[in-house]
Amino acid sequence: xPELPEVETVRRDIDARFRGRRIQEAEATGxxxxxRHGSPGELVDRVQNRELIGARRRGKYLLxxxxxxxxxxxxxGMSGQLLAAAASDPPIRHTxxxxxxxxxxxxxxxxxxxxxxxxxxTPEGPAGEIAExxxxxxxxxxxxxxxxxxxxxxxxxxxxxLLMDQRRIAGIxxxxxDEILFAAQLRFDRxxxxxxxxxxGALHRSMVDVxxxxxxxxxxxxxxxxxxxxxGQVGRYQLRHRVYARQGQPCPRCATPVARLKVAxxxxxxxxxxxx
DNA sequence: ACGCCCGCCTGTAAGC
DNA sequence: TGCTTACAGGCGGGCG
Numbered sequence: 001x002p003e004l005p006e007v008e009t010v011r012r013d014i015d016a017r018f019r020g021r022r023i024q025e026a027e028a029t030g031x032x033x034x035x036r037h038g039s040p041g042e043l044v045d046r047v048q049n050r051e052l053i054g055a056r057r058r059g060k061y062l063l064x065x066x067x068x069x070x071x072x073x074x075x076x077g078m079s080g081q082l083l084a085a086a087a088s089d090p091p092i093r094h095t096x097x098x099x100x101x102x103x104x105x106x107x108x109x110x111x112x113x114x115x116x117x118x119x120x121x122t123p124e125g126p127a128g129e130i131a132e133x134x135x136x137x138x139x140x141x142x143x144x145x146x147x148x149x150x151x152x153x154x155x156x157x158x159x160x161x162l163l164m165d166q167r168r169i170a171g172i173x174x175x176x177x178d179e180i181l182f183a184a185q186l187r188f189d190r191x192x193x194x195x196x197x198x199x200x201g202a203l204h205r206s207m208v209d210v211x212x213x214x215x216x217x218x219x220x221x222x223x224x225x226x227x228x229x230x231x232g233q234v235g236r237y238q239l240r241h242r243v244y245a246r247q248g249q250p251c252p253r254c255a256t257p258v259a260r261l262k263v264a265x266x267x268x269x270x271x272x273x274x275x276x
Numbered sequence: 277a278c279g280c281c282c283g284c285c286t287g288t289a290a291g292c
Numbered sequence: 293t294g295c296t297t298a299c300a301g302g303c304g305g306g307c308g
Contacts, residue, residue: 001301032285060302078301079286094286113285115302157279166303174301222300226287264281266301 002076004140004171005214005237006227007060010082013230014064014107015055017084022051022102023066028118030096033111036119036132046070046120047099059136059170070120071130077115079226083108112226136170140211143169145204152192152200159195160188160268163207172207175220175244178269180210182243187275188268213237243269 002010026047028040037043050066057063062082064072074082083092087104097109097118109118121130138147151168152159162168163177172180181188183206186199195203214220219235221227222245228234242252247260251271259272 003302075302077285077303112287113300115285161279164302223288265299267299 001078001173001175002080002219002227003060003173003176004057004211005176006219006229006235007057007062007076007171008215009218009229009235010076011055011057011062013084014062014082017230018052018101018107019054020051022049023047023099024049024102025100027098027100028096030109030111030114030118032114033096033109033116033118035117043072043097043118043120047072052101058130058133059139059166060173061133061136063130070122073117073119073121073130073132074109075117076227077111077113077117079113080109080111080116081226081228081232082230083110083228083232084230135167137166137168138170140169140171140207143204145201148204148207149197149200152195155192157192158188159186159190159192162192171211174266175222175241176210176214178244179214179241180206182269182271182275183210185274185276188270189263190276213240243271245269 026044028034028043031040034040034043047066050068052064053067054065055062056065060075062074066072085106085108087106092108092110094112095108095110099107121132123130138151152162155162160177160181163172163180164174184202186203214237217235217237217240218229219227220238220241221234222238243258246258247269248257251258251274253274254271256271256273259270261268
């Protein structure tokens with residue numbers, strides 16, 4: 001599922017390919033994808049004849065800045081893809097939005113499971129805050145160790161749910177949470193407030209290292225997942241996963257079989273020996 | 277106010 | 293072999 005590294009990979013590719021180009025025409029057909037709008041036509045009206053001036057990221061959200069000041073906000077959800085296509089390419093099933101750029105190519109939002117969404121927003125205030133994203137917490141790549149310690153302090157929740165709580169830290173999902181916790185040698189069900197300073201340091205270092213490495217390898221694509229980059233290519237970081245979806249395989253640190261434990265219907269992968 | 281759980285959704289794969 | 297069922301999980305909302 002697309003998390004921070006996948007969204008960042010797509011962001012960089014969109015910025016490189018479409019920045020400075022004008023959206024000549026837009027098609028929006030996915031009612032559920034455009035659920036924040038009264039009708040899909042609202043999005044069409046606000047993006048047509050606008051120039052894309054850059055792509056930013058906030059957590060797992062992709063922000064496409066237009067020359068009107070509006071921002072097209074995209075969340076890939078579980079199965080969303082943003083794909084560059086030529087106008088002559090055949091249509092793809094589950095395409096909910098298509099932006100046709102000058103020069104003939106297009107950007108398609110494809111999402112079978114429709115957990116993702118697309119909407120246009122007008123930033124507010126001097127900082128350009130997007131009201132719909134105001135709930136998002138720290139970006140893991142910007143936050144220092146002190147900020148992470150602050151997010152953990154006094155929390156009664158367990159460590160992994162906190163890492164995945166977008167209001168605290170924005171961009172980490174189930175897959176990278178497990179990889180980060182393995183790197184930090186911490187169990188998913190540790191009480192968040194129980195970490196000592198050394199453990200907080202390890203968690204911070206692991207969070208930055210894992211996410212940075214994953215971006216460098218263009219994200220993770222798994223067999224049962226849908227992630228593809230802007231050009232339809234899979235990522236490579238799944239080849240470096242150490243615990244996620246690797247139950248029964250040897251821990252790369254101590255060779256103990258990786259465990260899988262379902263809690264509240266969600267899978268947790270970890271080394272029962274290395275992580276405490 | 278916070279923690280926790282459910283339902284949304286469809287392609288894939290396991291199971292009978 | 294073919295059909296049914298379980299599973300994957302981010303997020304919003306409801307509940308306690």
